[in-house]
Amino acid sequence: MTALTKYDRLEATGLWRPDPDGQRREVIVSIGNATLMIADMNDQAIAHWSLAAVDRSNPGKLPAVFHPDGDDGETLELPEHETEMVEAIETLRTAIAKSRPRPGRLRWLGVILSITAVASLVLFWLPGAMRDNTLRVVPQVKREALGVALIERMQRVTGPMCNDAAGLRALRRLGVRLETPKLAVVRGLGRPALHLPGGVIVLDRSVFEDWEEPDVAAGYILAELALQVESDPLGDMLDVTGVLENFRLLTTGEVSEGALDTYAEYLMTAQKDDPNIVNLLALFEASDVPATPYxxxxxxxxxxxxxxxxxxxxxxxxxEPLLPDSTWLRLQGLCGG
Incomplete structure (x- = not known):
């Protein structure tokens, strides 16, 4: 240590006492290798104090009284004229104190790092992991129930589902033909079609009433099927409703009414992505439905x-025609004209 070499030839006289009942003795004090050496007047060493463990009983006062840390019974008193030695001891004590590790700072640093790690876990890993787990454990029947609940909320804007009996039979026939049994039709969806959790596909009445052939409606249904394959509809809902609703669904099996309202509004207003062309054309081919009308x-x-x-x-x-003409006509009348 540079400070030690600066004072390695410094000596002073003082009064040393081994214990509270002991007699004070005149001694010679010098600074050694990280120690304060105390010797009698014959230069015989009688004590060595570690500079790292030297404490002062009366800071700022003279004569200065020092003692080993934790043992104030053994003392060394340096008179007023030995100010250079007093300053040297204080300088060395300060330098040693600064070089010591700071347990408090390290502890706070550890706490901050731990909090940061936990926060990062919560913000970046936990939501995705919880979402994936939710998608694994929520059963199909619950997904379908969520799809129905969303339709009920959308009907405040779209109007009630079309329910002509003959038209519903025709709709079921179309669903069987396309292997998509969960179809619903509303009067004012604001877009041709959208899909919901549970495999539910909602269609606007216009996809039947504005076209002369069922291939157009079939194309919109197949497009929604392609989108369902590319992205889990329940996962899409959780992405919009947020982590708290994800946690609620995972732990209670329910989603709040407010979250359902929010997602229903989102579905009817958000810009839709187009499905992957390759996947969509594969569905047209598998269903024997031409893609051109759509x-x-x-x-x-x-x-x-x-x-x-x-x-x-x-x-x-x-x-072959997708549906017989009579079935198509009944389907066109599903919403009552």
Whole structure:
């Protein structure tokens, strides 16, 4: 230590007492290798104090009285004229104190790092892990119940579901044909179709009433099926409603009415993504449904849906009608005209 070498030739006289009942003796004090050496007048060492463990009984006062840390019975008194030695001891004590590790600071640093780690875990890992776990454990029947609950809330805006008996039978037939039994139709959805948790697909009446063939409605249904494959509808809902609703669903099996209202509004107003073209065309092919009528319904010019038209798997092929004319007519009357 640089401070030690500065004082390695410094000596002073003082009064040393081994214990409270002992007699004070005149001694010679010098600074050694990290120690305060105390010797008698014959230069015989009688005590060595570690500079790191030297304490002062009367800070700022003279004569200065020092003692080993934790033992104020043994003392060393330095008179007023030995101010250089007093200053040297104080300087060395300060330098040693600064070089010591700071347990308090390390403890606070550890606490801060722990809090940061936990916060990072909560903010970045836990929501995703909880979402994945929720998607694994929520049963299909609960997903379907959430889909129905969302339809009920959307009906405040869309109007009631269309329920003509003959039309519903025709709708079920279309669902069986496309292997999509969970279909519902409303009067004013604000968009052609959307999908809900539980495999429920909601259609606007316009997909039946504005077109002369059921292939257009089938195309909108297949597009929603493709989107369901690409992204779990329940996961989409949890992304919008947030972590607290995710936790509520995971622990109680319920979602708050406010969250359902929020997500129902989101579904009817948010911009929709288009499904992957390859996946969608594969569904058209598997269902023996031409893609071109659906593509033209989306864009009569065909410019923005050229991939669908050019990739139509039924292009140039003779296909059976999706539904008999009588069934299609009943389906067009599902909402009562």
């Amino acid at each position: 593509a033209r319904a989306r864009d009569i010019t065909g410019e923005s849906v050229l991939e669908l038209i050019e990739g139509d798997p039924m292009q140039g092929q003779e296909t």
